[in-house]
Amino acid sequence: MEHITPQYKRGKYIRRRNRKKRIVILCLCAAVVLAAAALLFFFRDRLFGGSEPAPTDASGTPISTEAPTEEATEAPISGREVTLADGKLLLTYDSDALTLIKDAELTTLLGKSSVADTPRVDIQKLPGKLGMLRDSELERIAIALMQAYYYHPQHTADVELAVSRNDSHEFAGTMQVPAIDDAPAAVCSVRLLAVGDELWAAVLLQPEGTENAALVNAFRWLTPTEENG
């Protein structure tokens, strides 16, 4: 039987108390570290200009994340040029084939021979910055841009968005929208562009059977004219 002196008992008590203190301190440290990690997780995009997962094209194949090439910035089409975003966004379109309409919210291109409001390209400035938006947020905005054309839009969860580009300059994707009520099936392409510090959105809406090459070109060659940071 072990002989236990009062001094031994006291030392054991002190060691136990110290151990408890260390555990508490360790736990608090862990809490602080985890909290900091959580903060970093939620604000990483705001702090570091957004995550940049490998972008894919419509079929899911990875595509280049390099800045737009000369081919992309130099429109190979002739036509009237209109500058938007204080001259930082260049819209080039075939003025013989398309009509440009500008109002406070939208810059719209419509086919000249078309009596309907579609097919069309709409360009608008949105509040916010491309680099501050996560992928899911960019997708949500792209889908909302499509839904804005419909009285009875598809629910967000039902929309399939094929992302074709996702980098610090642009987020782009396409949606195949089925016929809804008396609205025909349509293809809706969206480009979210970083233009300087601004976010601009362009939408090409083409109901089935209304494809218009001039509109597609104008949409495709809508180009920021200076390097975006």
Added chain:
Amino acid sequence: MKHSFALRALALLLCAASLLGLSLPAQAETDSYVESILERIALPKVMGTGVFEFEGVAFRRLYLPEYVFERYADSSFAVYPGETDDRVGEIKRILNSDKASDLYFLENELVTYTQIRPEVVNFFDDHLATLFETIYLFFGLEGKAPCLDELTCYLIDLLKNVSKSKDNLANHPEIIADYRDILHDMEAVYKYKLTKNGTQGTIARSGETDNMYYFAQTDPDWAATPFEYEHNGDTIKDRGCGCACASMVISTYHKVEITPRWMCTFAIQDNWPVSYGLPDEYFPGIVDKYYSSLETERYGTVVHTPKLLYKSELDMTTLADQIGNQGYLAIIHVVRGAFTSQEHYMVLADYKEIDGSGYFLVADPYVQPSRYSSLDQLRDTGTGNDGLIYATADVLYRDCKALLLFEQDRNDFPLFCRAETPLTFAAIGG
């Protein structure tokens, strides 16, 4: 050892709590950042139609972006028809226009006087359920079961902001001009639904629908209101049967609650009272002067001058057909007999066969069933409303002195659309 385990658990709990506390505001900030972008997206709305059909009439929709509906997909609360909740009372007061403060919906009767009486104000009644269904219909939410949830509150808040109110009139007159017609369309569809499903009318103090516009002269809300003849100190309770009957009939045809107070005011103003109350001529007189086109602009309804028939001109079989099948209403002037010891007016609101015998549904504005005699000619309605009684044609004919016949279908409702374009609420935000 046990103590140490507790400390560790406590530390872990603190850790988890700190994480949760940090992540919630961060997520909320993220959501609001994206929502601020979504709210600014232009709404070209060129695909599909902003028109929907109801009963063969094309109406224009009210439009909200999809993300708004999705924002409210999960509500933190929901109150259903038949339930009682303070939030129901708040919403009813906002939607009610018949109030001293007159805050919102000055041009619309969406929630009526009888729906906001203290006994029922917090009760989710059938009319409110029908109103919510109508609001959902205009916002393209057909099929949503009526309930008071976050989305419904949000929609009502939007409507409130574009309704005619003192503040909106002063600061946003253009909003009222834009939304006036579509609010009227919504109101008309709501009233039409009530009329066609047979639930139009007042809400009893029990919360049940009366399924007709019923006003009692004995109602404590106005029973003591003076209604004198040559300063005799009488009240609506004493001699207001004619006023109450006029209220019931004119309310039915115009689809709005017009309480006996108004009838009383006009009767005095035009000097109609006589020694026994009101003369038969009061009814065509007041209809022609004040009420024939009262709600024509709003609902397209009219009230035609009633036809005065004396007892000798009455054919009870024809009357039963007119009231039971053609939707006519009548006010019967009875003398001492089964219903009164003096003279009295009552409304003949319906006619039906019960156990092989025909009965008129009598809406008696004086609620005191104990005073009835000839009980073998009367029958309880089982509705819980003591002002309603079934009576045979024989007893009514026996006691009748005259009858005011309103030769028009009480269920007529000329539904039409006023709005010319669908409207969006995008600019108002949430």
